[in-house]
Amino acid sequence: MNVFIRRYLPVMILLLFVALSVGLFLNRSQPQQKVAEAIMPVLEVVAIKKQQYPFDINSYGMVQPKHQAEIVVQVSGIVDRVAPLFAVGQFVRKGDILAYLDDDDYHADLAQARATLAQAKALLEQEIARGIVAKKSLRNIATAKQSALGLRIPQRQQQQANVKFAQAALARAQRNVMRTIITAPFDGLITEKHINVGSHVNIGEQLGMIYGTDMARIRLPVTPQAFSFIDSNPLNTSVTLSSQPHAQAVQQWSARFIGTEEVIDPQTRMIYLLVDVTDPYQLTLPNQQRTEVLNFGTFVTAKIAAKPIANAVRLQRHMIRNEHVVLVGANGRTQMRKVEIARTDLEHAYISAGLDEGELVSITWPDNHLEGTTVKTVLNKPLLRSTDLKQQPALTVIHSKVADNGE
Structure with missing residues (x-):
């Protein structure tokens, strides 16, 4: 008996443990199945509101005299006298005597x-x-x-x-x-002088240079695409020139738009506008009233009033990629929409076609976006309220190739 117990006891204990393990496995509790909740993307959107946007075309140029002439001699001889007026920087009137020949x-x-x-x-x-x-x-x-x-x-x-x-x-x-009496051909500023008393001059020799002070002219380059927004009637196009010399206060002048040179520069591919400023040195005013003198050679920036963009939508540039935006429909699904870009500036793009009033446009581009994705929307404030339109600064057109391509 003791032999039987010693021989088969381990086997019985092993079978007992196996039976207990099988019983526990069969009677274990089943885990509860949890349904995974789908994560819905959230997009911040704005509602489309169409407005009319005024804007300016920015350009730049150098102030030059509209009229300038070389002072030449029509007879030969020795310079007998030189008038004090005949000096660089002196203003002269038409007919003023500049020099005498023997x-x-x-x-x-x-x-x-x-x-x-x-x-x-x-x-x-x-x-x-x-x-x-x-x-x-x-x-x-x-x-x-x-x-x-x-x-x-x-x-x-x-x-x-x-x-x-x-x-x-x-x-x-x-x-x-x-x-033999050398006189000024018109009202102007002496900018060059090449003779002195005792100098011998020949017929046709240049004695100096004079710039007419009655009118200043500035050539302003613009791209052909920007020029298409300028009114063809010069009377409807206002031009404001500005300059800030030597860290002083900004000075401004009103200029008159004359027209264009009627050609496209073959090297820069620009169209040059011509604007005039009457009496740039304000010589018709007393000396104490000459506050905003426009010196020849001054580098100025120009704002040219262009035709406004009617029924346009202003969007931030990052909201547009390859001329497409992300819309969210009434069913909460996204869709891609191609738009037509009329103008761009440093921060915004102005859409002239492709969007309807009240549509929702996503402010950001969702990662790994698939068209037709269901999203939640968070409405942002309107792009521009009608009451704030008059307070908005005018749109500034940039003349870079990127801007003209609407990128």
């Missing part, structure tokens, strides 16, 4: 021309008298037999021609005397 020889030529004319006139009077005498002496001869030479008609015509020649020579001598 005119002794020209006065001598003038006296000689007067004497020649007097001599020619005397010879003409003598020839007229001879013609009268010849006509009386031939009065008994038939008219058909009278010759022009006998009546001294050719001789009289020759003397008349000599008088006209002498008169022309006298007029030339008088002009040469006047040309």
Whole structure:
């Protein structure tokens, strides 16, 4: 018996443990199945509201005189005197005397021309008298037999021609005397001076340079795409110039839009607008009232009022990718929509077509976005309230290639 117990007891204990394990496994409690809740993306959206947006086209240019001329001499000679006005930086009026040339020889030529004319006139009077005498002496001869030479008609015509020649020579001598006095051709600013007392000048030699101060002209480059937004009527296009020299307060001037150069620059592919500023140096005002003088050579920026964009939508540029936006429909599903970009600036894009009033546009692009995804929406404040429209700054157009492509 003891042998049986010692031999089979371990086997019985093993079978007992196996039976208990099977019983526990069969009677274990089943775990509860939990249904996984689907995570729905949340998008921040804005409601579309169409408005009319005014904007400016930005450009830049250098202030130049509308009229400028070289001061040249029409006779040769020695510079006798130079007027104090003939100096760089001096303002002159039309007709102001700038310099004198030595005119002794020209006065001598003038006296000689007067004497020649007097001599020619005397010879003409003598020839007229001879013609009268010849006509009386031939009065008994038939008219058909009278010759022009006998009546001294050719001789009289020759003397008349000599008088006209002498008169022309006298007029030339008088002009040469006047040309020894160098005067300003128009109101202007002396910018160059190349002579001094004692200098010898020849006909056509440049004595200096003068800039007309009645009108300043600025060439403003714009892209052809930006130019399409400018009103063709110059009267409807206002231009404001501004400059901030030497960290001083910003100065502004109103300019008049004249037109364009009617060509596209072959190198820059720009269209140049022409604007004028009347009396840039304010010379028509007293000295104490000249506050905003526009000096020639000043670099200015220009704001050109363009035609407004009607029924447009303003979106932040990051909301648009490859000319598409993400919309959320009434059923809560997303969809891609292609839009037409009219203009862009540094922060915003202005959509002219592709969106309807009241539609919801996502402010951000969802990661791994699939069209038709169901999302939750959080409505942001409107892009622009109608009451705030007048307070919005004008849209500034940038002339970069990126902006023109609507990127």
